[in-house]
Amino acid sequence: MSFRAHLESVVNQVDGALACSVMGFDGISVETYQKEDAAELELGGAWVEYANLLTQLKNAAEVLKTGTVTELSVNSDKVLTLIRMVSPEYFLILALRAEGNYGKGRYVLRVTAPKVRAEL
């Protein structure tokens, strides 16, 4: 299964999903699957910002006594964004409409991350 097939599967399984991507911590997307009706949302700028936050969290891991970060979520009134670590270099990022199925999104990213890792 290609990266793209995994991303498409995530978007199709989760109600309200807009787009899913495999990204590096440098903010560069390896592969993205975006629904056509999500094209009006400029997600890219936000995603680069979130990648930057994630890098800071990784670097702060020794200071944080709460363990290595495995999941990050940044939500606004319009868009919910879920991030799941895949490897020390890559993560999965999923954008949902605010009324989308957040719990299902978390679950699907959790089970998809090891499948994507196996192909890196």
Added chain:
Amino acid sequence: MSFRAHLESVVNQVDGALACSVMGFDGISVETYQKEDAAELELGGAWVEYANLLTQLKNAAEVLKTGTVTELSVNSDKVLTLIRMVSPEYFLILALRAEGNYGKGRYVLRVTAPKVRAEL
């Protein structure tokens, strides 16, 4: 109802909750309620780091086309952390054990934020 009573109510309503705090974006806690059995976890260092991330997200709001951030979550294998904006200066932060009720935590923070805001 005092700040502390609101925070205690949040912790008591959510299975697996460890501690809840009203914090400023400067990383200084206004009031905290922590369960006794959570004392072994040094949450403070992580919380200051998260306050810092939140400030960056606020400052980046104009760049992000995805709307103002209302909610942030940073999860590790050990601790789930939920953050909910209260006002432009303050936010609520809740730490849960990894097996805690995440969905209930999100809900309780959402309904508690306006009550806390009314007392600021």
